[in-house]
Amino acid sequence: MTVHTAYRWRKQMIWGIVMIAAGAVLLLDQIELIQLEFNLAQLWRYWPWLLVISGVIKMIPPTTAKHFSNGLWEIFFAGWWYVSFNRIWGVGFGETWPALLIAWGVCLMLRPLLDNIHASIKEQA
Numbered sequence: 182m183t184v185h186t187a188y189r190w191r192k193q194m195i196w197g198i199v200m201i202a203a204g205a206v207l208l209l210d211q212i213e214l215i216q217l218e219f220n221l222a223q224l225w226r227y228w229p230w231l232l233v234i235s236g237v238i239k240m241i242p243p244t245t246a247k248h249f250s251n252g253l254w255e256i257f258f259a260g261w262w263y264v265s266f267n268r269i270w271g272v273g274f275g276e277t278w279p280a281l282l283i284a285w286g287v288c289l290m291l292r293p294l295l296d297n298i299h300a301s302i303k304e305q306a
Contacts, residue, residue: 184243184245185245187243188244188248191241196234196238199234226263226266229259229262229263232255232258232262233255233256233259233260236252236253236256239251239252239255240253240256246296246298249295250288250292261281264277
């Protein structure tokens with residue numbers, strides 16, 4: 182099995198589990214077995230967690246350097262968005278946007294290192 186095939190299967194499995202869990206909770210709310218305070222405006226604040234899940238999926242081995250760095254970027258971006266949107270620590274988008282440049286630079290620097298690590302792992306196998 183190739184890395185891309187394993188990644189595709191893992192991605193489908195994780196997103197399938199997330200959809201089943203979300204559907205089950207909403208169904209239980211609809212049939213009044215549980216009571217949710219479902220407010221779409223409040224729920225919107227937590228969408229970056231979907232990016233965190235996506236990023237973690239990309240980083241779980243077996244993976245490639247590209248998937249790993251993309252996953253790292255998605256997790257950082259989700260955290261940045263959440264902090265900026267909710268003004269955690271009293272900072273918003275206007276003050277924190279340079280952090281995106283820093284994270285982008287870190288990912289650019291990590292990519293060749295990760296490529297070398299993955300290449301040496303392939304040679305050992």
